[in-house]
Amino acid sequence: MTWPVxxxxxxxxxxxxxxxxxxxxxxxxxxxxxxxxxxxxxGKLNVPSSVANLLGGADYGTxxxxxxxxxxxxxxxLVIGALAITGASAATAGExxxxxxxxxxxxxxxxxxxxxxxxxxIAAIVLTVALAVWVGLILGVAVGGGGITVSHIxxxxxxxxxxxxxxxxVSLALGAGTGRRSLANGGxxxxxxxxxxxxxxxxxxxxxAWLKYASLFYYYAGHDPLTRxxxxxxxVVLGLVSLALTAAAVVGFDRRDLRA
Amino acid sequence: MSDGPxxxxxxxxxxxxxxxxxxxxxxxxxPGEIFGFLGPNGAGKSTTMRLLLDLIRPxxxxxxxxxxxxxxxxxxxxxRVGFLxxxxxxxxxxxxxxxxxxxxxxRGGVDPRVRDSLAERFDADLDRPIRQLSTGNRQKLGLIQxxxxxxxxxxxxxxxxxxxxxxxxxxxxxxxxxxAEGRTVFLSSHTLSEVERVTHRLAILxxxxxxxxxxxxxxxxxAVQRLEIEFGDDVxxxxxxxLPGVADVEASGGTLTIGFEGSADxxxxxxxxxxxxxxxxxxxxxxxxxLRYFRETPG
Numbered sequence: 349m350t351w352p353v354x355x356x357x358x359x360x361x362x363x364x365x366x367x368x369x370x371x372x373x374x375x376x377x378x379x380x381x382x383x384x385x386x387x388x389x390x391g392k393l394n395v396p397s398s399v400a401n402l403l404g405g406a407d408y409g410t411x412x413x414x415x416x417x418x419x420x421x422x423x424x425x426l427v428i429g430a431l432a433i434t435g436a437s438a439a440t441a442g443e444x445x446x447x448x449x450x451x452x453x454x455x456x457x458x459x460x461x462x463x464x465x466x467x468x469x470i471a472a473i474v475l476t477v478a479l480a481v482w483v484g485l486i487l488g489v490a491v492g493g494g495g496i497t498v499s500h501i502x503x504x505x506x507x508x509x510x511x512x513x514x515x516x517x518v519s520l521a522l523g524a525g526t527g528r529r530s531l532a533n534g535g536x537x538x539x540x541x542x543x544x545x546x547x548x549x550x551x552x553x554x555x556x557a558w559l560k561y562a563s564l565f566y567y568y569a570g571h572d573p574l575t576r577x578x579x580x581x582x583x584v585v586l587g588l589v590s591l592a593l594t595a596a597a598v599v600g601f602d603r604r605d606l607r608a
Numbered sequence: 609m610s611d612g613p614x615x616x617x618x619x620x621x622x623x624x625x626x627x628x629x630x631x632x633x634x635x636x637x638x639p640g641e642i643f644g645f646l647g648p649n650g651a652g653k654s655t656t657m658r659l660l661l662d663l664i665r666p667x668x669x670x671x672x673x674x675x676x677x678x679x680x681x682x683x684x685x686x687x688r689v690g691f692l693x694x695x696x697x698x699x700x701x702x703x704x705x706x707x708x709x710x711x712x713x714x715r716g717g718v719d720p721r722v723r724d725s726l727a728e729r730f731d732a733d734l735d736r737p738i739r740q741l742s743t744g745n746r747q748k749l750g751l752i753q754x755x756x757x758x759x760x761x762x763x764x765x766x767x768x769x770x771x772x773x774x775x776x777x778x779x780x781x782x783x784x785x786x787x788a789e790g791r792t793v794f795l796s797s798h799t800l801s802e803v804e805r806v807t808h809r810l811a812i813l814x815x816x817x818x819x820x821x822x823x824x825x826x827x828x829x830x831a832v833q834r835l836e837i838e839f840g841d842d843v844x845x846x847x848x849x850x851l852p853g854v855a856d857v858e859a860s861g862g863t864l865t866i867g868f869e870g871s872a873d874x875x876x877x878x879x880x881x882x883x884x885x886x887x888x889x890x891x892x893x894x895x896x897x898x899l900r901y902f903r904e905t906p907g
Binding site for chain 1: 663684691715
């Protein structure tokens with residue numbers, strides 16, 4: 349590992365990460381505060397199951413369903429995924445396109461260590477945002493009158509952290525492997541969003557229901573961590589995907605020419 | 609310090625297709641030399657430098673830097689080499705000092721006195737964010753980072769781009785000191801005037817191929833010479849253009865400026881047939897040498 353690279357990568361993203369974390373906490377406080385007034389009124393939406401799946405069940409009548417639909421189904425994975433994907437692409441392909449890596453790699457650093465240093469920085473960002481999800485949920489649920497245990501909140505934060513790591517690893521592999529920032533951003537965003545859609549729609553069609561297993565989103569939320577706690581197999585899959593893609597990033601970056 | 613050449617390339621090639629890249633470069637740069645690497649944009653100068661630092665990999669051939677193989681022993685090479693990229697980019701949000709600290713940490717630390725002395729020498733502003741610095745001031749940071757660990761070999765791609773004349777002077781003085789210490793400088797430029805005062809030898813690249821490697825003295829020897837001859841009567845320039853060895857003739861009033869290769873005999877004898885008011889030799893124009901090598905040749 350090349351710690352100076354990790355430190356600078358984090359330093360350059362400190363402000364963005366801090367604002368995103370504060371924003372998450374603030375949004376969850378507001379969502380919690382709205383639940384007593386709005387949640388009971390809405391109840392369970394009578395919408396097609398495909399739409400309900402997209403919204404994490406669309407059960408706004410319970411505090412668990414409220415936070416599942418408002419935070420767990422879209423907002424938390426969106427924020428953590430966006431920060432992980434853009435952070436990983438900027439730290440690899442972005443710095444390469446800008447010409448900064450040509451200077452950094454003229455120093456005595458192994459390419460593999462450089463990629464691992466970048467991966468460590470992105471992991472730290474993901475964990476910071478996941479911590480913000482945890483803090484925000486605890487505060488938001490408390491403001492909303494309680495009803496979700498800390499262990500279930502922790503389960504969601506852990507699951508979303510692993511989702512962020514995997515989404516970031518997709519971007520890292522594409523960014524380090526190709527040196528193209530737009531490809532890394534677009535490719536990783538496509539994987540994440542397609543995964544969300546596939547996880548929502550595939551189970552509704554018997555013949556393609558198996559496709560959900562190809563979705564990162566399934567391993568994050570398929571087990572419903574806010575109700576059922578940590579999904580160890582899901583975490584293992586997301587962890588292995590992250591490790592495999594990070595290894596692919598190391599190998600891909602080591603084997604190719606740095607782009608001019 | 610290693611014995612043998614500071615840089616040795618053997619058949620070094622990087623083929624980007626469509627005739628772009630570097631082809632079969634054979635080159636040796638001796639320790640203690642200030643070696644100029646010249647060529648127009650796209651000639652392959654930066655490609656060569658990037659190959660030497662293992663930023664890109666050769667299609668064929670090989671190179672050794674400080675006696676080390678550029679592919680297998682790149683890490684050690686990069687420890688002992690200072691590099692200034694041609695398209696220098698730095699983190700715009702960091703201050704110059706923070707950027708230099710970061711790069712120093714990548715080397716396991718450098719002597720801060722050397723860095724501060726270089727900053728003073730180049731009058732560099734280390735405390736402003738890099739995004740607020742002009743191109744020239746960013747280039748100063750690039751030079752400081754390349755020199756601050758006192759490397760055995762400096763590979764500098766277009767080092768004085770954007771520098772004002774005073775800083776250029778400081779830079780040239782520094783190169784002289786480095787050479788006197790036995791350290792080597794390999795620097796590129798696309799204009800000869802930038803390097804002619806400091807280089808011991810130079811190589812000229814065109815379209816990825818080495819055209820010539822020689823000292824400036826030797827290049828001057830084969831250069832086009834010029835005589836400015838002021839005549840007392842009207843002289844037809846065509847008379848001189850037809851002489852053997854004459855490359856070009858410029859006419860201005862009663863004065864002809866005649867460029868020729870080899871002996872001046874034919875020019876002087878032809879001039880003697882007219883009333884000659886004055887003959888003034890013109891200093892060899894090194895840019896002419898340079899441009900001649902740059903010029904495309906048919907086939």
